[in-house]
Amino acid sequence: MSRWWPRSLAGQAIALQVVVVAIVVLAGTALALLDARRDGDAAARQQVVGIATALADSPSTAAAIQSGTATEVLQPMTEAVRKATDIAFITIMAPDGTRFTHTDPSQIGGHYLGTVEPALRGETFSEVYTGTLGPSVRAVAPVHGRDGRIVGLVSAGITQQTLAQRWRAQIPVIAAVTVGALAVSSIGVWAIRRRLLRQTRGLRPDELRVMYDHHDAILHSVSEGLIVLDRDGVAVINDEARRLLGVPPGPVRQADLPDFLRSRDPGVRDEVHVTDDRVLVVNRSGVTGGQERSGRGIDSDSEVVTIRDRTELQGALGELSSMQVLADSLRAQAHESANKLHTVITLVEMGRPEDAVRFATEDLALSQQLVDRLSQAVREPALVALLLGKTAQADERGIALTITEDTQLPTDTVLSGQEMVTVVGNLIDNAMDACDRDDPWVEVTVSQDDGGLLIRVADSGPGMDASTFEKAMQRGYSTKPGDTSGHGLGLALVAQVVRRHGGAIRADVTYGSVVTVTLPI
The missing domain is CATH 3.30.450.20 (PAS domain)
Structure with a gap:
């Protein structure tokens, strides 16, 4: 048989x-x-x-x-x-x-x-x-x-x-009806056979079962999020994609996905999106000839989306960036210190030791005073290192960066050290980029009391209106002239941290362009 x-x-x-x-x-x-x-x-x-x-x-x-x-x-x-x-x-x-x-x-x-x-x-x-x-x-x-x-x-x-x-005498009529029914049925069966062959590509039932088992195992075991979108909505979504997007178990509609996945945009490569909790890298590609390429009947209007989590990497990059800024500042200061040391030696050789001592201690006193003040007022080492590094960086760029006397931060803060570096570092970077080149200055205040945490960064720039500020908190928007890279993540990352802790961020123009972040305890 x-x-x-x-x-x-x-x-x-x-x-x-x-x-x-x-x-x-x-x-x-x-x-x-x-x-x-x-x-x-x-x-x-x-x-x-x-x-x-x-x-x-x-x-x-x-x-x-x-x-x-x-x-x-x-x-x-x-x-x-x-x-x-x-x-x-x-x-x-x-x-x-x-x-x-x-x-x-x-x-x-x-x-x-x-x-x-x-x-x-x-x-x-x-x-x-x-x-x-x-x-x-x-x-x-x-x-x-x-x-x-x-x-x-x-x-x-x-x-x-x-x-x-x-x-x-009725047998010929009945026989004719029987033959007609068999003929129509045969045509229908032949059409069904053609369609089944096209859909299953001639595979045996055991082969289809093995293919499905492998497909299901791969779908749920890959470390990247995977979504297949078709004209009817979400055709396939794996466990990792549900976790990254916060989608509950059960059927998923396209309306349940974040805004950046609701529209068709095939061909996107390594696009970064910031959600309330994560920084995601998204790749999208269209399916061509899906009827021939897949036995599941996915049509050519389908789109495959892969999602990678860059949240921890982005935080590590932020800390690394702050450390790099501090290292660059120390390297620049070492070079400057060498010049000052040569000047001191020359003054001594010229028989002017009093002038040499006065010259050597003036800048040292100012730098040490800033270090001592920040170390006593701010109990978060990562933030101290960041502020010192940004101060040196601003000095190199000819920008007057002031850390106000109101800056006070206890040991038990609302934000972790990594989150503090993300928020303050990005706000200072944006302020230094946006300040007026004819009168460049930046002012930073970080304080926490019983009412909550306050972070205020002001600069001499023209500031942003409400609509521009909203766009600046979205992924890929940059206010830098000529910046079309689509990788403006500074304010988007700040907004992500603020939303996660139930805080607020606003921008206004008073004595300068001021961005204020408030977080409840």
Whole structure:
């Protein structure tokens, strides 16, 4: 059996359909033939009952029987009726069964073969009985005289051979319908086979099962988020994508996805998006020829989206950036210190030691004073390092960076060291980029009390209106002239931290361009 039984899913499905269709059509044909025979028998019974009743109720029949001229009067009439109705016989008889008429004249005067008792009781009935013409369906009706007595009986019948010929005449029609049904079914089965072959690519059921198991295992085990979008919404989403996007279990609609995934944008590579909790790298590609390339029927309007998590990497990069700024500042200061040391040595050699001491201690006192003040006021080492590094960096760029006397930060802060570096570092970088080049200055205040954490960064720039500030807090927006890289993440990362802690961020223009972040305790 395994030799001829199809191996592909399409072949097996079609073979089963052919078997089912053949059984259904043949069973329907048999039922149609049986129904035709049953309907023929029922119609025959109705016909003979009607003829027998009509003749029995005719006044001329009773009159002929009572006058003694039954054969002469009724034989021609019954034969005419028999031929007109195409039945086998019409027999009119006396109550004792003596025939007055018969299809075969030689049988006239003989005794009727069949049941007459119900008719003698005044009932009209039908039965199947074998008489002189063979098995027949016959009906017997009583003939009543004027006084109500039964003066005779009328029997009409159709042979079963005639009935068989009648319903067999319907066999060609039934056979034609059967052949037509098989033809239409075959065309439908062939069309289904073509579609199944195209959809399953001729794979066997076990191969499809293995493919699905592998697909499901890969889908849920990959470390990247994977989403397949089609014209109806979300076709596929794996566990990692649900985790990164915060999507609950169950069916996912496109409206449940973040805004940046609701529109079609195939071809995007390594696009960074900031959500409330994460920094995500997104790649998108369209599916071409999906009907041929996949057995799942994903069409050419589909789009495959992969998502990678860069949250921890972005935080580490922020800390690394602050450390790099501090290292660059220390390197620059080392170079400057070398120049100052040469100046001090030269003054000593010139016999001017007092001038050498005064020159060496002036800048050192200012730098040490800033370090001492920040170390005492700010208990977060990462923030101290960041502020010192940004101060040196601003000095190199010719920007006056001031850390106000209001800067006070206890040990137990609202933000972690990494989050503090992200918020303050990005705000200072934006301020140094945006300040007025004719009068460059930046002012920083970081303080925390019972009311919450306050971070304020002001600069001499023109500031931003509300709509521009909203855009600046979105991924890819930059206010730098000529910056089209689409990687402006500074304010977006700040806004992410602020939203995560239930805080607020606003921008206004007062004594300068001021950005204020407030976070509750």
